[in-house]
Amino acid sequence: MSHAAAQGDGTVTSHEKIFTGERRAQLEALFAKYPTRQACLLPALWMVQEARGWISEPAMAEVGEVLGVTPAFVRGVVTFYTMYHTHPVGRHFIQVCTTSPCGLCGAEETMQAILRESGCGELGATSPDGRFTAIEVECLGACGFATPILVDDDFIEGVTPERVPGILAAYK
Amino acid sequence: MGYPHPSHPKETVLLSKYFGDPGARTYAGWIERGGYEGLRKALAMPRAEVIEMVKQSGLRGRGGAGFPTGLKWSFMPKDEGKPHYLVCNADESEPGTFKDRELLRWTPHAVIEGCAIAAYSIQAQTIYIYIRGEFTEPWRIMTKAVEEAYAHGALGADAFGSGTRIDVVLHRGAGAYICGEETAMMNSIEGKRGNPRIKPPFPAQAGVFGMPTTINNVETLSAVPHILTRGAEWYKGLSLSSPKSTGTKLFSVCGHVQRPGNYEVTMGTPMRDLIFDMAGGMRPGRTLKALIPGGSSVPIMTAAEVEGCALDYEGIVAKGSMLGSGGVIVMDDSTDMVRTIWRYTRFYAHESCAQCTQCREGTAWTTKVLERILSGRGKQEDLQLLLDLADNMTGKTICVLSDSCAAPVVSGIQKFREEFDAYIAGARRPVLAAV
Numbered sequence: 223m224s225h226a227a228a229q230g231d232g233t234v235t236s237h238e239k240i241f242t243g244e245r246r247a248q249l250e251a252l253f254a255k256y257p258t259r260q261a262c263l264l265p266a267l268w269m270v271q272e273a274r275g276w277i278s279e280p281a282m283a284e285v286g287e288v289l290g291v292t293p294a295f296v297r298g299v300v301t302f303y304t305m306y307h308t309h310p311v312g313r314h315f316i317q318v319c320t321t322s323p324c325g326l327c328g329a330e331e332t333m334q335a336i337l338r339e340s341g342c343g344e345l346g347a348t349s350p351d352g353r354f355t356a357i358e359v360e361c362l363g364a365c366g367f368a369t370p371i372l373v374d375d376d377f378i379e380g381v382t383p384e385r386v387p388g389i390l391a392a393y394k
Numbered sequence: 395m396g397y398p399h400p401s402h403p404k405e406t407v408l409l410s411k412y413f414g415d416p417g418a419r420t421y422a423g424w425i426e427r428g429g430y431e432g433l434r435k436a437l438a439m440p441r442a443e444v445i446e447m448v449k450q451s452g453l454r455g456r457g458g459a460g461f462p463t464g465l466k467w468s469f470m471p472k473d474e475g476k477p478h479y480l481v482c483n484a485d486e487s488e489p490g491t492f493k494d495r496e497l498l499r500w501t502p503h504a505v506i507e508g509c510a511i512a513a514y515s516i517q518a519q520t521i522y523i524y525i526r527g528e529f530t531e532p533w534r535i536m537t538k539a540v541e542e543a544y545a546h547g548a549l550g551a552d553a554f555g556s557g558t559r560i561d562v563v564l565h566r567g568a569g570a571y572i573c574g575e576e577t578a579m580m581n582s583i584e585g586k587r588g589n590p591r592i593k594p595p596f597p598a599q600a601g602v603f604g605m606p607t608t609i610n611n612v613e614t615l616s617a618v619p620h621i622l623t624r625g626a627e628w629y630k631g632l633s634l635s636s637p638k639s640t641g642t643k644l645f646s647v648c649g650h651v652q653r654p655g656n657y658e659v660t661m662g663t664p665m666r667d668l669i670f671d672m673a674g675g676m677r678p679g680r681t682l683k684a685l686i687p688g689g690s691s692v693p694i695m696t697a698a699e700v701e702g703c704a705l706d707y708e709g710i711v712a713k714g715s716m717l718g719s720g721g722v723i724v725m726d727d728s729t730d731m732v733r734t735i736w737r738y739t740r741f742y743a744h745e746s747c748a749q750c751t752q753c754r755e756g757t758a759w760t761t762k763v764l765e766r767i768l769s770g771r772g773k774q775e776d777l778q779l780l781l782d783l784a785d786n787m788t789g790k791t792i793c794v795l796s797d798s799c800a801a802p803v804v805s806g807i808q809k810f811r812e813e814f815d816a817y818i819a820g821a822r823r824p825v826l827a828a829v
């Protein structure tokens with residue numbers, strides 16, 4: 223799958239259609255599960271992000287066209303939910319919980335270790351080698367296992383600063 | 395059980411019995427453990443009788459508000475004119491709460507069975523289980539369990555040969571605390587921004603897709619099969635205290651305890667037992683300073699208030715807080731209360747859907763005033779300003795997110811005022827850089 227060429231500011235020079243072939247069929251299978259097409263918006267956006275890594279303006283327009291809603295409406299939804307990326311991110315996306323309960327148990331230190339070891343340096347930034355983007359997120363629903371992090375779809379519990387290098391090494 | 399720790403003798407394990415036992419995740423494993431008996435029984439009963447049984451059991455919602463479950467189901471219209479929906483709330487994002495995640499991970503079929511019983515009772519053919527986007531592992535496990543439940547005829551056009559159609563659709567969230575609020579969740583399922591809706595109309599009249607809808611929490615629904623198989627009287631009899639708080643409740647204990655985890659106790663168990671016996675008490679050399687008993691949205695309790703507090707809806711209210719979601723956040727004497735409270739208000743400011751002015755502005759302003767205090771530039775008037783803001787944020791908005799932001803601020807200033815004063819007087823070193 224060739225990715226749409228993305229510039230640093232998130233603008234896209236070309237857009238290869240996403241909902242064709244098998245992915246189109248997958249989306250259409252979802253239509254039967256909801257009384258409206260619009261209800262497939264969140265699932266469709268997940269499909270876009272899975273395919274392309276992020277959700278560009280032309281991708282939003284395509285989703286709107288397929289589901290019968292305006293691109294502006296799609297954009298409003300995309301930007302409401304924090305898990306959708308409106309810009310390209312590193313090959314691996316790290317989310318670290320720093321909400322109070324984890325904060326009581328050292329989440330700040332874990333986050334600092336992740337920023338350091340991943341090369342991201344600061345929150346929201348991508349490491350110079352393009353390998354990681356790290357952000358801080360609110361409560362991941364695993365507060366008894368402080369500090370939980372998500373690396374892509376891998377939910378990892380009990381992350382301490384000492385464990386960070388070993389954990390990150392598994393992501394190339 | 396005290397997952398990830400072994401069961402404690404003071405627990406009563408019902409919903410958490412199979413936490414840590416992967417064998418319970420499969421359909422066959424669940425059947426071996428007595429699963430789907432409750433659903434079979436319900437499908438053979440008149441719908442009204444199932445609802446009556448749940449009413450009699452005294453089961454109340456475990457998602458936060460504690461609304462009687464059977465009563466909620468009885469609000470659904472009885473005619474078959476329009477489609478009805480059941481929504482299972484698996485958005486679990488209330489700081490301090492991590493029980494639904496374990497229910498989804500270890501006993502997915504209990505969740506499906508509870509959903510199916512509820513759906514049958516309220517004549518809903520479709521169930522949406524809304525799982526927060528970050529719950530990647532529960533999503534995979536639930537996906538597999540739903541497939542298996544269909545393959546074995548527990549779900550589908552003719553559930554267990556009863557002639558009743560029950561479909562389950564898993565719907566993935568995408569990162570928004572507010573979508574845990576029931577009407578925001580309905581908008582989110584419809585493919586919209588997760589803005590809460592003004593009530594009335596209530597979901598039982600016009601819920602998701604404008605149709606009659608019931609929404610229940612994962613833990614609430616997971617308790618239902620037990621009520622069906624063992625009876626309402628038995629469930630009610632588990633309570634140690636008030637007839638208004640029945641059955642067992644999962645408490646997620648986190649923060650400064652030696653054994654953080656989920657503990658299941660009968661309602662009315664002393665709070666002290668949960669903190670000091672089951673969760674192992676404080677770390678060596680530390681003492682309890684405060685705790686938040688029901689997820690971050692409820693008032694803070696002092697160590698003195700924990701004494702003599704019963705873990706049930708009424709017992710916690712009597713001590714000035716609320717049972718909420720059962721997420722217990724424990725803070726020992728090393729805790730900086732001002733900084734901790736600031737981190738909560740920052741959470742609410744981040745999660746406000748921004749529809750209501752009092753919430754959008756109030757959560758942000760509260761956070762900024764706390765930042766001022768923490769950076770050593772606070773003024774004595776700031777405490778009154780915080781209380782005035784809290785007053786404007788309570789009872790004035792579409793949903794209670796802004797009330798939730800006010801709760802730790804008001805109770806924090808009431809109970810730990812000297813810590814705020816110390817920052818303002820310059821007696822404590824600033825912990826945030828001046829902005």
Ligand SMILES: Cc1cc2nc3c(=O)[nH]c(=O)nc-3n(C[C@H](O)[C@H](O)[C@H](O)COP(=O)(O)O)c2cc1C
Pocket residue numbers: 454455456457458459460461483484485486487488571572573574575576577609610611612614615793794795
């Ligand atoms: C801001 C906000 C967030 C909420 N988050 C959740 C949640 O994550 N999970 C949940 O079950 N209920 C949550 N609730 C409560 C739901 O609105 C609703 O009362 C509950 O799901 C009903 O189920 P129950 O009667 O079984 O408790 C939240 C409420 C508010 C106001």
Ligand code: FES
Pocket residue numbers: 319320321322323324325360361362363364365366370489490491
């Ligand atoms: S506060 Fe970190 S997972 Fe809940």
